[in-house]
Amino acid sequence: MAQYSFKTAYTQARELYGLELNPDEFETIGLIAWDKIGNKSYRLYKYQTTPLLDGLGQYYIDLPCNCDVIEAITTNYEDYQKTTPTNLAGNNQNGWIEGYVESRKFNTGTLYVSGKYVKYRQELNRIYISDKFDVLNVLYKGFIADEEGLPYINEKEVDAIASFCMYSNMFKKALMTKDQVAMQMAQMLEQQWKIKCTQARVPIYINQNEMDEILNVATSWDRKRFGKSFKPVR
Secondary structure (H helix, E strand, O other), X not given: OOOEOOOHHHHHHHHHHXXXXXXXXXHHHHHHHHHHHOOOOEEEEEEEEOOEEOOOOOEEEEXXXXXXXXXXXXXXXXXXXXXXXXXXXXXXXXXXXXXXXXXXXXXXXXXXXXXXXXXXXXXXXXXXXXXXXXXXXXXXXXEOEOOOOOEOEOHHHHHHHHHHHHHHHHHHHHHHHOOHHHHHHHHHHHHHHXXXXXXXXXXXXXXXXXXXXXXXXXXXXXXXXXXXXXXXOO
């Protein structure tokens, strides 16, 4: 799948619509359109780190600067049932069993990460955790960007971003001049943008692995479904 520089969308807007914007205006409007489309070319990152203690007695870790979406934060042991009616010290054997099961897993997928999930809160680029952990596994997505920090886009995203830039510019002119013809033109461009935005959200190509995953979800009778209760029927 071909990837284009983000500024290709501005070239498209200028050649197709005759739009003239300064670089800052284009980047601001174009990034808004790109975010609305939602197709972000991500790269998965995974690393281990040790939490630090701040002056207020809170444990924290700092996220990398390219972190956009946190997929999971876990610690270095598996979650297991600790309580037991026969042992006040807890059922540590369950922990060994879960660790063994984890070691035998394979073909788990790129988004899978081992370990017990950790409760946390995020403040800007910092993660705070309530308990002390020796090790944290962090799995996150960072979008692929060029040397200027702008994302790469595909052909359909180029068309959609150019359309949104033209719509935004025309709508602004219509509001400033109170021109009905300009407002009608802006409404027409808005509809065009929505169509192109929808088209850009559809993958250009679905490979066999992706289709297999879609078919697995579509044909699995025991998959989780929204709004369905999984409580046992008495």
